[in-house]
Amino acid sequence: MSRKRFDDMNCGVAQALDQVGDWWTLLIVRDAFFGSTRFAQFEESLGIAKNILSDRLRKLVDHQVLSKERLDEPGNRFEYRLTEKGRDLWIVLTAMRLWSDKWVFGRDKAPLVVAEQDTGRALTALLAVGEDGKPVDPSKLEWRAGPGATSKS
Amino acid sequence: MSRKRFDDMNCGVAQALDQVGDWWTLLIVRDAFFGSTRFAQFEESLGIAKNILSDRLRKLVDHQVLSKERLDEPGNRFEYRLTEKGRDLWIVLTAMRLWSDKWVFGRDKAPLVVAEQDTGRALTALLAVGEDGKPVDPSKLEWRAGPGATSKS
DNA sequence: GACCTCAGGTTTCGTTACGAAACGCCTATA
DNA sequence: TATAGGCGTTTCGTAACGAAACCTGAGGTC
Numbered sequence: 183m184s185r186k187r188f189d190d191m192n193c194g195v196a197q198a199l200d201q202v203g204d205w206w207t208l209l210i211v212r213d214a215f216f217g218s219t220r221f222a223q224f225e226e227s228l229g230i231a232k233n234i235l236s237d238r239l240r241k242l243v244d245h246q247v248l249s250k251e252r253l254d255e256p257g258n259r260f261e262y263r264l265t266e267k268g269r270d271l272w273i274v275l276t277a278m279r280l281w282s283d284k285w286v287f288g289r290d291k292a293p294l295v296v297a298e299q300d301t302g303r304a305l306t307a308l309l310a311v312g313e314d315g316k317p318v319d320p321s322k323l324e325w326r327a328g329p330g331a332t333s334k335s
Numbered sequence: 336m337s338r339k340r341f342d343d344m345n346c347g348v349a350q351a352l353d354q355v356g357d358w359w360t361l362l363i364v365r366d367a368f369f370g371s372t373r374f375a376q377f378e379e380s381l382g383i384a385k386n387i388l389s390d391r392l393r394k395l396v397d398h399q400v401l402s403k404e405r406l407d408e409p410g411n412r413f414e415y416r417l418t419e420k421g422r423d424l425w426i427v428l429t430a431m432r433l434w435s436d437k438w439v440f441g442r443d444k445a446p447l448v449v450a451e452q453d454t455g456r457a458l459t460a461l462l463a464v465g466e467d468g469k470p471v472d473p474s475k476l477e478w479r480a481g482p483g484a485t486s487k488s
Numbered sequence: 489g490a491c492c493t494c495a496g497g498t499t500t501c502g503t504t505a506c507g508a509a510a511c512g513c514c515t516a517t518a
Numbered sequence: 519t520a521t522a523g524g525c526g527t528t529t530c531g532t533a534a535c536g537a538a539a540c541c542t543g544a545g546g547t548c
Contacts, residue, residue, distance in 0.1 A: 184503080184504065184535095184536090185358070185503095185504065185505070185534090185535060185536080186382075186383075186535085186536080188362070192446040193365070193432075193446060193447065194431060194432030194433070194434070194435035194436055194439070194440070194445065194446065194447060195361060195362065195365050195428050195431050195432055195435070196362060197435040197439040197440070198431035198432070198434055198435045198439070199361060199362065199431070201439070203356075203358070203361070205338070205356070205358075205505090205506080208348060208352060208356070209341070209348065209349060209352065212346070212348050216478070220524085220525095221524075221525055221526075222523095222524070222525080225525095229339075230339075230507090231506075231507045231508065231509095232507095232508090232509095232525085232526065232527085233506085233507080233508090233526085233527070233528085234505090234506065234507070235526090236525080236526055236527075237505095255524095257514070257515045257516060257522095257523065257524055257525085258513080258514050258515060258523095258524060258525060258526090259515095259523095259524060259525080260524090260525075267438045270434055270437065270438065271434060272473065273430045273433070273434070273461050273463075274427065274430040274431055274434060275348050276430075276463065277426045277427040277429075277430040277461070278347060278348050278351035278352070278427055279346075279347035279348055279351070280347070280426070281347070281351055281423055281424060281426070281427060282347035282348070282350040282351045283347055283481075284423065285420045285423065286347070286350040286351070286354070287347070287350070287483055288483075290482055290483075291481075291482055291483035292347065292481035292482060292483055293345040293346060293347070293480070293481050293483045293484045293485065294346065294347060294478055294479070294480065294481050294484065295478075295479045295480070295481040296476050296477070296478055296479070297471075297476065297477060297479055298465070298471045298472055298475055298476060298477075299475045299476070299477050300475065301471075303465035303466070303467070303469075303471055304465055304466065305463045305464070305465060305471050305476065306464070306465055306466050307463075307464050308426050308430070308461040308462065308463060308464070309461065309462040309463075309464050309468075309470075310426075310429065310458045310460075310461060310462075311458070311459070311460050311461070311462050312451070312456035312457060312458060312459055313456070313457065313459050314456070315462075316456075317462075318450075318451045318454075318456055318458050319451060320425065322451050322452045322453065323449050323450065323451060323452070323458060324449070324450060324451075324452050325369070325447055325448075325449055326447070326448045326449070326450055327446070327447065327448070328436075328444075328445035328446050328447050328448040329443055329444055329445060329448075330440050330441075330443075330444035330445055330446045331446045331447065332446065337506095337507090337532080337533065338505090338506060338507085338532095338533065338534070339506085339507080358534090358535080373495080373496090374495070374496055374497075375495065375496080378496095383536090384535075384536045384537065384538095385496080385497065385498085385536095385537090385538095386497085386498070386499085386535085386536080386537090387534090387535065387536075388497090389496080389497055389498075390534095408495095409494090409544065409545050409546080410493090410494060410495055410496090410543080410544050410545060411494090411495060411496060411497090411542080411543055411544055411545095412494095412495060412496080412544095413495085413496075489548100490547100490548085491546100491547080491548080492545100492546080492547075492548100493544105493545085493546080493547100494543105494544095494545090494546105495542105495543100495544100496541105496542090496543095497540105497541085497542080497543105498539105498540080498541070498542090499538100499539080499540070499541085500537105500538090500539080500540090501536105501537095501538095501539105502535105502536090502537095503534105503535080503536085503537105504533105504534080504535070504536095505532105505533085505534070505535085506531105506532080506533070506534085507530105507531090507532085507533095508529105508530095508531095509528100509529090509530095510527105510528080510529080510530105511526105511527080511528070511529090512525105512526085512527070512528085513524105513525085513526085513527095514523105514524090514525090514526105515522105515523095515524090516521100516522090516523090517520105517521085517522085517523105518519100518520080518521080518522100
């Protein structure tokens with residue numbers, strides 16, 4: 183009767199959820215993007231219980247989304263940093279943020295704006311593109327079996 | 336001691352997780368994209384317990400991600416369909432799928448490919464663009480308070 | 489009317505996960 | 519030796535999950 187895991191589903195969505203879909207996990211990753219590196223920082227910023235934070239950090243390190251390094255500081259100190267795999271999650275976070283800006287807050291009440299440093303241009307959308315870098319039409323997409331397809335999508 | 340909800344966090348990621356971050360919820364949405372509309376279809380395709388499916392469908396309807404309509408069929412039959420808000424989640428699902436293709440399966444072992452119907456061009460990436468439709472540089476982004484900002488990001 | 493079927497749930501109950509607080513461990517400084 | 523800070527682990531009560539049994543309302547059959 184253990185909680186079902188999704189890692190046996192041959193589907194990218196299920197795999198992503200299996201690695202970062204746990205309650206709290208994506209918020210920890212978001213906090214890492216905001217600059218948190220220490221246990222106490224995550225704890226304070228999120229208001230998460232220590233045991234749960236400990237568990238989630240361990241799983242994130244196991245999945246190589248975060249790295250854990252001992253610091254050259256007095257005491258038993260560590261820092262957690264996003265790996266390249268972890269940094270690649272910014273698109274997932276951005277997609278969620280844009281969706282909420284549109285459907286939960288309303289676009290003119292967004293609590294957070296992401297903009298290019300030098301030009302100040304705000305990031306307002308994600309565009310689906312093909313290998314050639316040109317946009318594909320989202321309304322005309324179809325799902326096909328890929329090279330690693332078995333049964334379930 | 337109730338499970339913490341994120342709906343009071345003034346952050347788009349937290350809001351999205353509050354509405355669709357529950358265990359199973361995004362997989363139900365994914366199945367809806369694949370064409371499931373009936374209770375039994377979701378149940379069979381996902382292998383989810385009836386009570387949990389029932390709970391998740393109700394929440395998705397509450398949040399207007401799915402609509403529930405009675406069918407003109409004999410018996411007590413309903414269908415669940417994605418609303419516009421729900422269909423807008425395809426970017427989140429796509430971001431997760433691309434992330435897994437890269438980091439879990441490996442790009443050449445992706446179980447699923449999404450391509451444009453007429454041209455056959457595969458969707459291979461999401462591109463961040465500004466209001467002018469031109470790409471922004473992801474490595475030079477900064478987070479700013481938006482119009483609805485309060486304290487927490 | 490009495491009975492049956494089927495989709496779509498709800499109830500029940502045992503197991504697992506979560507949350508809060510207390511406690512332990514390691515390192516360093518006084 | 520004592521104390522303190524950072525980083526967890528342990529403990530324990532509550533909530534969520536999973537499986538199976540049960541219920542409900544609409545229709546069809548006799």
